[in-house]
Amino acid sequence: MRCAAAQRVSRGCALTVTIREVADAAGVSTATVSRALSGVQTVDPELVARVRESAESLGYRANRVARALRRQSTQTVGLVIPDITNPFFPAVVQAIERELRHDGLSLLLCDAGNDVDVEAELVRNLFDHQIDGLLISACDRIASRPAVQLAASRVPVLQIDQQTVAEVPYVGVDQADAMGQIIGHLRDQGCQSFAYIGPRPEIPTARERFDAFADRVKPVDPAAANRTYLGDSSIAWGHEAANRILADGPPPDAIVCANDQAALGALQALREHGVKVPGDVALTGFDDTVLATACEPQLTSVSQPLEELGARAVRELSAAIGQELRQPRSVLLEASLVIRGSSRRLPPTG
Amino acid sequence: MRCAAAQRVSRGCALTVTIREVADAAGVSTATVSRALSGVQTVDPELVARVRESAESLGYRANRVARALRRQSTQTVGLVIPDITNPFFPAVVQAIERELRHDGLSLLLCDAGNDVDVEAELVRNLFDHQIDGLLISACDRIASRPAVQLAASRVPVLQIDQQTVAEVPYVGVDQADAMGQIIGHLRDQGCQSFAYIGPRPEIPTARERFDAFADRVKPVDPAAANRTYLGDSSIAWGHEAANRILADGPPPDAIVCANDQAALGALQALREHGVKVPGDVALTGFDDTVLATACEPQLTSVSQPLEELGARAVRELSAAIGQELRQPRSVLLEASLVIRGSSRRLPPTG
DNA sequence: CTGAAAGCGCTAACAG
DNA sequence: CTGTTAGCGCTTTCAG
Numbered sequence: 001m002r003c004a005a006a007q008r009v010s011r012g013c014a015l016t017v018t019i020r021e022v023a024d025a026a027g028v029s030t031a032t033v034s035r036a037l038s039g040v041q042t043v044d045p046e047l048v049a050r051v052r053e054s055a056e057s058l059g060y061r062a063n064r065v066a067r068a069l070r071r072q073s074t075q076t077v078g079l080v081i082p083d084i085t086n087p088f089f090p091a092v093v094q095a096i097e098r099e100l101r102h103d104g105l106s107l108l109l110c111d112a113g114n115d116v117d118v119e120a121e122l123v124r125n126l127f128d129h130q131i132d133g134l135l136i137s138a139c140d141r142i143a144s145r146p147a148v149q150l151a152a153s154r155v156p157v158l159q160i161d162q163q164t165v166a167e168v169p170y171v172g173v174d175q176a177d178a179m180g181q182i183i184g185h186l187r188d189q190g191c192q193s194f195a196y197i198g199p200r201p202e203i204p205t206a207r208e209r210f211d212a213f214a215d216r217v218k219p220v221d222p223a224a225a226n227r228t229y230l231g232d233s234s235i236a237w238g239h240e241a242a243n244r245i246l247a248d249g250p251p252p253d254a255i256v257c258a259n260d261q262a263a264l265g266a267l268q269a270l271r272e273h274g275v276k277v278p279g280d281v282a283l284t285g286f287d288d289t290v291l292a293t294a295c296e297p298q299l300t301s302v303s304q305p306l307e308e309l310g311a312r313a314v315r316e317l318s319a320a321i322g323q324e325l326r327q328p329r330s331v332l333l334e335a336s337l338v339i340r341g342s343s344r345r346l347p348p349t350g
Numbered sequence: 351m352r353c354a355a356a357q358r359v360s361r362g363c364a365l366t367v368t369i370r371e372v373a374d375a376a377g378v379s380t381a382t383v384s385r386a387l388s389g390v391q392t393v394d395p396e397l398v399a400r401v402r403e404s405a406e407s408l409g410y411r412a413n414r415v416a417r418a419l420r421r422q423s424t425q426t427v428g429l430v431i432p433d434i435t436n437p438f439f440p441a442v443v444q445a446i447e448r449e450l451r452h453d454g455l456s457l458l459l460c461d462a463g464n465d466v467d468v469e470a471e472l473v474r475n476l477f478d479h480q481i482d483g484l485l486i487s488a489c490d491r492i493a494s495r496p497a498v499q500l501a502a503s504r505v506p507v508l509q510i511d512q513q514t515v516a517e518v519p520y521v522g523v524d525q526a527d528a529m530g531q532i533i534g535h536l537r538d539q540g541c542q543s544f545a546y547i548g549p550r551p552e553i554p555t556a557r558e559r560f561d562a563f564a565d566r567v568k569p570v571d572p573a574a575a576n577r578t579y580l581g582d583s584s585i586a587w588g589h590e591a592a593n594r595i596l597a598d599g600p601p602p603d604a605i606v607c608a609n610d611q612a613a614l615g616a617l618q619a620l621r622e623h624g625v626k627v628p629g630d631v632a633l634t635g636f637d638d639t640v641l642a643t644a645c646e647p648q649l650t651s652v653s654q655p656l657e658e659l660g661a662r663a664v665r666e667l668s669a670a671i672g673q674e675l676r677q678p679r680s681v682l683l684e685a686s687l688v689i690r691g692s693s694r695r696l697p698p699t700g
Numbered sequence: 701c702t703g704a705a706a707g708c709g710c711t712a713a714c715a716g
Numbered sequence: 717c718t719g720t721t722a723g724c725g726c727t728t729t730c731a732g
Contacts, residue, residue: 016725018725019726020726028703029703029704031705031727034726034727034728035701035702035727035728040727040728044701047701047702062725063478063724063725064478065424065479065725066419066724066725066727067726068415068726069415069416069707069708069709069710069724069726070725070726070728084443084444085440085441085444089440090434090439094433097459097461098461101472101475106458106475108457108458108459109457110447110451111444113448122451125451125456128412129456130413154365235643264644268646290640290641291641291644293585294614294644295645296618296645296646368710369711370709370710379719379720380709380719381720382718382719384711385717391717392717393718412709412710413708416708416710416724417710418710418724419708419723419725420709420711420712420723420724421710421711421724422724
């Protein structure tokens with residue numbers, strides 16, 4: 001009489017094949033099947049061949065739930081991000097998922113919708129799933145800390161892009177350096193007075209960008225401190241803020257934006273007022289999203305290495321999960337300035 | 351002597367608390383704890399209170415891996431998409447994740463990178479995880495079929511946006527109707543000759559859009575069949591195709607694009623050639639992405655109900671997983687035309 | 701090198 | 717209504 005699995009296959013039922021059935025088919029114990037397939041212990045080559053063949057012909061695939069329960073390791077990592085519709089994330093998420101897969105890990109994705117309470121619940125939920133590691137890009141510079149700290153006490157955690165807890169490793173991009181590149185470029189173009197449009201600094205990168213702007217600009221243009229417009233990350237805010245800049249007095253030589261959305265909104269507002277970009281006002285974005293090349297003139301922006309960010313994050317986390325490291329290491333990547341029409345007032349020197 | 355969990359807590363270890371420990375603390379059996387917390391069977395109210403209190407104070411959270419193994423249900427669904435960096439997906443994914451969470455389900459996200467072989471492997475992988483259901487937006491109209499069919503033989507499957515297998519339910523948007531709205535609008539604006547720029551119809555929606563264009567335009571402009579430019583979904587292809595249109599003869603009254611990327615590329619090419627939009631040529635996009643409002647003139651486009659798409663998909667799949675339905679039902683949603691400057695040649699009538 | 705047996709944490713069947 | 721017991725599918729001792 002044939003075994004249960006073969007009967008099911010012959011009946012056309014594509015249901016689950018268990019290790020028991022492979023063992024019966026190969027005439028060995030389940031322990032031997034497990035060892036032969038995982039290669040964790042030396043097994044008679046002939047048995048290995050028989051087991052492989054049986055497994056193959058039955059279409060056996062190990063049940064990861066059962067394995068996880070026994071091994072106390074799910075080979076699964078959680079990813080918590082504030083908002084996948086933020087154009088920054090898709091490329092990062094894609095790289096993360098791909099790299100995890102290469103390491104045999106799977107991804108539980110959670111979108112916190114920029115809500116700290118949801119975020120905390122998501123982290124708890126992920127622990128119910130017994131994740132082996134966590135990647136998190138926090139919603140809030142302060143309010144997200146408890147969730148990150150709790151998580152880090154349980155499994156390897158890597159903060160992505162946003163560092164809210166200094167003690168927990170993170171992989172990010174050097175925001176201050178990037179902002180420095182922007183200001184340096186604008187000064188090279190002859191700009192001497194500056195304004196800033198960006199979101200309120202509720203998350204670390206927003207704050208880093210803003211602080212770096214203030215630092216770099218203060219020596220040249222102390223009055224810039226009075227021309228900082230903090231709202232949200234929308235095109236609408238860029239539009240609104242640019243209107244206020246024009247209403248508040250003579251426009252500065254340059255408007256520095258903390259993201260491309262703000263720059264695009266500002267560009268539209270400036271155009272409506274007949275202010276020429278870059279002739280009257282130089283304009284810069286940040287993040288080098290698809291928006292930067294959609295408008296006319298195209299936006300000078302800062303390109304962050306999104307794929308590398310995701311890939312490095314996984315490499316570090318993965319090493320920590322695989323016990324090669326006690327804890328993931330922090331990594332700081334460099335962004336690169338992409339100069340386009342919105343800020344180009346002088347022909348390139350050289 | 352105190353139980354193991356209490357000892358760990360007092361030592362500051364935030365490790366896992368098992369149901370055994372809750373049972374000991376409450377002085378009942380593990381079965382009673384399970385019943386009291388899940389509410390699946392009536393339990394003495396006083397015991398329920400004691401159990402709740404113990405669970406609460408120990409910080410007990412059920413291990414979903416163990417539960418899944420026992421219940422033969424992980425409360426987890428897989429989502430396979432071709433490319434998360436395609437601007438269509440983030441909003442859909444966000445809605446899916448949110449709705450799943452409301453139903454107590456978790457999301458395993460997989461990005462196939464537009465590769466059919468990867469896609470097939472991802473589906474197998476998801477089954478190793480014992481997913482309770484699958485949402486899939488297939489990479490290829492033909493080559494993705496085996497993977498979708500295999501999946502559908504195992505768990506409830508819902509095709510998202512792309513229907514590759516007619517027998518498997520799907521949630522999508524009526525592409526033909528949307529294209530009909532575009533053509534109707536352009537004709538209202540007085541356009542009589544048309545060109546089409548889009549991707550090669552490797553996926554169902556691309557084909558539906560193209561076929562609908564051909565159908566609707568043929569009666570008015572038979573020559574349009576010679577002005578169809580099929581490439582990929584990039585801005586670069588839109589640019590290239592528009593250049594070819596201008597090179598191939600006098601421009602048509604309207605260029606219909608299968609996505610906003612193509613329309614944007616075309617807009618840039620037309621501008622470079624001094625062709626006025628919408629004066630000389632009316633132009634339309636598709637999908638109403640962020641690109642549509644980034645350029646000047648802004649693009650007339652078709653807005654698809656992305657959140658609703660995700661939400662409906664989850665509703666149907668969730669019902670099937672919860673046994674309320676044998677199989678998810680198909681849903682066809684309507685898109686809506688968003689008229690902007692790129693196609694507006696006449697003042698609105700009325 | 702192989703098999704028997706235990707058990708991961710939970711839930712459901714079965715008695716009481 | 718509650719406890720005892722078995723067992724989900726797998727891996728890993730422990731004997732042999």
